[in-house]
Structures are given as C-alpha cells and as structure tokens.
Amino acid sequence: MEQLKPDSDLQDPDIGDSATLSSPMDESSDAASPSQKLTAVQAIGWGVAFAITAAVSATLGTLFSLTVPLPAAIAPQASGQAFSISDLWQKGFRYQITRPVTVLVMGIDRVPDVPVDAPEVLEGRSDTMLLVRIDPGSNSVNVLSVPRDTQISIPGVGLTKVNHANALGGPELAAQVLSHNLNGITIDRYVRVSTDAFRELVDLLGGVEIYVPHRMAYTDQTQQLEIDLDEGWQTLNGDQAEQFARFRNDAYGDVGRVQRQQQLIRALREKIATPAVIPKLPQAIQLIQSYVDTNLSLDEMLALVNFGMNLDREQFRMVMLPGRFSTPDEYIASYWLMDTEGMDKVMHDYFQVGAVNFVDQTRDVYDLRIAVQNASGEAQQGREMANYLHDQGFNNVYLVRDWSDEQQETQIIVQWGDLNAADLLHSKLGVGEVVSASTGDLDSDLTIRIGTDWTDLVPAQSFSSGGSQLR
Numbered sequence: 411m412e413q414l415k416p417d418s419d420l421q422d423p424d425i426g427d428s429a430t431l432s433s434p435m436d437e438s439s440d441a442a443s444p445s446q447k448l449t450a451v452q453a454i455g456w457g458v459a460f461a462i463t464a465a466v467s468a469t470l471g472t473l474f475s476l477t478v479p480l481p482a483a484i485a486p487q488a489s490g491q492a493f494s495i496s497d498l499w500q501k502g503f504r505y506q507i508t509r510p511v512t513v514l515v516m517g518i519d520r521v522p523d524v525p526v527d528a529p530e531v532l533e534g535r536s537d538t539m540l541l542v543r544i545d546p547g548s549n550s551v552n553v554l555s556v557p558r559d560t561q562i563s564i565p566g567v568g569l570t571k572v573n574h575a576n577a578l579g580g581p582e583l584a585a586q587v588l589s590h591n592l593n594g595i596t597i598d599r600y601v602r603v604s605t606d607a608f609r610e611l612v613d614l615l616g617g618v619e620i621y622v623p624h625r626m627a628y629t630d631q632t633q634q635l636e637i638d639l640d641e642g643w644q645t646l647n648g649d650q651a652e653q654f655a656r657f658r659n660d661a662y663g664d665v666g667r668v669q670r671q672q673q674l675i676r677a678l679r680e681k682i683a684t685p686a687v688i689p690k691l692p693q694a695i696q697l698i699q700s701y702v703d704t705n706l707s708l709d710e711m712l713a714l715v716n717f718g719m720n721l722d723r724e725q726f727r728m729v730m731l732p733g734r735f736s737t738p739d740e741y742i743a744s745y746w747l748m749d750t751e752g753m754d755k756v757m758h759d760y761f762q763v764g765a766v767n768f769v770d771q772t773r774d775v776y777d778l779r780i781a782v783q784n785a786s787g788e789a790q791q792g793r794e795m796a797n798y799l800h801d802q803g804f805n806n807v808y809l810v811r812d813w814s815d816e817q818q819e820t821q822i823i824v825q826w827g828d829l830n831a832a833d834l835l836h837s838k839l840g841v842g843e844v845v846s847a848s849t850g851d852l853d854s855d856l857t858i859r860i861g862t863d864w865t866d867l868v869p870a871q872s873f874s875s876g877g878s879q880l881r
Contacts, residue, residue, distance in 0.1 A: 510545040514600040535573040550725040552760040561745035607701035609648030617645040729827040730848035775831045781854035785813035820861040823850035
C-alpha cells in the first residue's frame with residue numbers, strides 16, 4: 411500500500427521519514443500519545459492543533475486557517491515581505507498524502523456522571539457521524555453526514571440506530587457497521603471527539619455567527635438540554651451553538667440536525683480562518699489533548715495539515731446519506747431508512763466505491779425535483795423563478811416558503827449530491843453559486859435559494875404560469 415511520504419530533503423528526526431496507512435482500522439497502528447501530540451504541536455505550531463481540532467466541527471476545512479497572516483510580533487521580517495504560517499510550514503516539513511484516505515469522524519454524546527476528562531467520556535453514543543474522504547488526486551475533501559437515527563443491523567443486537575455502534579463496540583464496531591452498509595468502503599482511520607469539546611471550541615473562538623431561521627424553544631429531557639434561541643442572525647456561544655445543532659423539535663427531527671450541523675461546519679470554517687484565532691492557540695492545544703481520541707499517527711496528521719493548506723473552497727463538498735423517515739406503522743422507533751439506490755450513487759460519485767452491480771442510471775436533469783425558495787426580499791421572485799425554469803424545460807419545479815434572511819448571492823443547493831445537475835442549472839441561471847451541502851428542502855434534488863443577484867439580472871417580468879405550486 412502506498413505511503414504518506416515526507417519530502418526527503420526536509421525531514422524532522424523526531425518525526426521519522428514516512429507516515430504509513432498500513433491497513434484499514436489497524437489496531438497495531440501507532441496512535442499519537444499525549445506526549446507525542448504535544449511535541450508535534452510545539453514543533454509545527456498551531457497548524458497541527460487545528461488539523462485535529464477540525465474534527466470537532468467534523469471537517470478538515472479549518473485548515474484554511476494556515477494561510478492567515480502571522481502577527482508582526484512573531485512573523486520573521488525580511489525586506490518588508492509578509493509571511494504566513496503556511497510559508498513557515500513549507501520551509502519545514504512537507505508531508506504529503508499520496509493516495510485517497512477515508513476517516514470516520516464521530517462527535518460523542520456526553521456519558522452521564524462521567525468526568526469530562528475521563529477516557530470513558532468517549533464511550534457513549536455518537537451524536538454526529540461523518541465519513542471524510544481526502545483525495546489528493548482531485549485535491550478534494552468529501553464529507554458524508556450519516557443521520558444518527560439511520561437504521562442498521564448489528565450482529566448479536568439486531569436492528570438498531572447507527573449511533574449505538576460506538577457505545578456497543580467503540581470505533582472499530584462503528585467502522586465495521588458503516589463499511590458493511592456503505593458498499594464495503596475501506597475506512598482507514600477514525601477520530602472521536604467529545605461534544606464538550608464543541609462547546610469549548612466555540613467559546614474559545616468568541617462565538618460563531620449563525621442565522622437561526624425560526625424560534626427554537628423547548629426542553630429536551632433526554633439530552634438534559636434547555637433550548638432557547640431567537641430567530642435571526644446572532645453570535646452564538648458554545649452552549650447556544652450546541653442548542654442550535656441539537657434542536658430536533660420540528661418535522662425534520664434528526665435530519666434537521668444534520669442540516670444545522672452542516673451550517674455550523676461552514677460557519678466554524680469562516681471563524682477559524684481569521685487572524686484573531688492565533689492568540690488562542692495554547693488553549694486550543696489543551697482542548698485537543700483533553701477531548702480527542704484518534705488512531706491517526708503524528709506523521710499522518712502532518713500530511714493532513716499539508717494537504718489542507720492547498721484545498722480550494724469549491725473542493726470541500728458535503729452530502730447527506732439519502733433516505734426517508736420511517737412511519738409509525740413500520741416501526742415503533744423513529745428511523746432514517748437508507749435509500750440504497752441513492753446511497754449507491756453518493757458512494758460512487760463522492761467516494762469512488764460502487765456496488766457490485768451498480769449502474770449509474772442518471773435521471774434526466776429536466777425531471778429532477780427543484781425547490782425554489784425566495785431569499786431576495788422582493789415578493790413574487792420565487793414565482794418568477796419557477797416560471798422561468800418551466801420555460802427552460804424543467805418539469806418538476808415547486809415553491810417552498812420564503813427564506814426569512816435576505817441574501818445577495820443565489821445558491822443552488824445540491825441536496826442529495828447531484829453536482830452535474832447543479833452545474834447545468836447554474837449555467838441556465840447565469841448567476842449564483844453551487845453549494846454542495848444538504849441544507850435545502852428535503853423533498854428536492856436541488857434547491858434554488860434566490861438572492862438579489864437574480865433580481866438585479868432578471869427584473870420582475872411575466873413568464874408563463876408553468877404550473878409550479880407552493881409546498
């Protein structure tokens with residue numbers, strides 16, 4: 411198997427000359443001990459710190475923070491040239507990923523009556539479960555969100571929810587269960603993070619800016635969580651961010667949580683990629699040591715850091731495991747039932763893993779379900795957009811209720827991962843951006859959230875009625 415190799419001319423004798431991914435979830439693989447972690451962080455600064463801390467927000471996107479300018483007090487001065495941490499890193503180690511790597515990332519529910527610094531704190535159920543594929547060939551990171559209520563079968567246990575796997579058998583069982591249900595995908599490494607780390611990270615960053623789309627207020631007795639958030643843009647502290655991520659008292663339940671978690675991932679990426687984070691690195695290092703469990707070796711962490719420094723924003727993609735809610739007449743418990751055909755396509759397109767008999771039966775893009783949501787602040791723009799799309803030949807367009815926050819740029823949200831269809835639709839509109847995330851209408855294949863750029867380009871006009879309807 412290929413290695414994660416450092417530049418042969420730029421090696422650190424304390425790190426070693428290579429970083430291997432020897433075998434999937436190999437228990438003999440050297441995990442980073444606390445003392446090793448500290449040595450690595452001291453050696454390469456906060457790059458490694460945030461490479462690992464990225465797992466808290468379930469993304470490697472925080473590695474963009476490596477490109478922010480260094481404060482003048484610690485930046486080397488040479489002929490007035492500005493240096494960044496990226497510059498210093500490139501002058502030091504150059505560990506590289508030479509093959510695709512898949513990492514299982516889990517945020518673990520707090521275990522009652524267990525101290526936050528005890529190892530047992532990571533033996534609970536997984537509140538967040540994501541599969542992250544880092545591909546040096548396409549220079550991309552793809553993230554699959556697996557709803558915690560996804561129905562799976564565990565030998566000796568039977569049908570249960572996927573979030574029980576970690577509590578029943580640790581990361582090894584969680585990886586086996588996911589691999590078995592997702593077409594035998596090879597899972598190379600895992601990262602487990604306590605949900606306490608999420609709250610502390612947000613507080614450490616000074617809060618995170620999030621748009622709360624509607625009032626959220628109820629008491630979750632199971633999670634011992636009091637949720638009380640107003641609608642609108644606000645800076646959420648750690649406790650409030652956890653409330654936002656865990657709210658499920660609406661029709662979307664667990665899947666709504668996945669959507670909000672993806673919102674937080676993007677918001678945290680933006681927050682961490684600011685110079686204001688730099689003075690807070692010592693606390694971030696302590697956070698890592700207290701809350702993160704991983705079988706990534708130090709060399710592998712270095713390789714991930716180096717990869718993240720060259721990752722384009724457009725090459726960071728998120729998608730949710732396709733499926734539907736179970737009905738009360740099917741099961742007493744509420745499950746997310748996987749759509750095997752949709753799963754096959756996601757695993758093929760995002761993870762290059764196909765079922766034995768997989769055939770990509772791509773639907774006609776003009777028959778895809780397209781939800782239109784007006785966020786332009788101008789009445790009737792949703793209807794105008796729907797009629798315009800119908801005139802362009804799209805046959806299955808419908809309206810959803812307006813998004814209450816006005817936005818400038820139109821978004822084409824790739825709800826279930828069909829990037830090719832999104833690109834075609836983008837070319838038809840001529841405005842906006844393609845957003846690879848599952849934050850649109852659940853019934854859609856693609857969701858168009860109309861911004862003011864559309865109203866500027868296409869003033870309100872009379873298109874044919876088209877037969878679109880409001881849902």
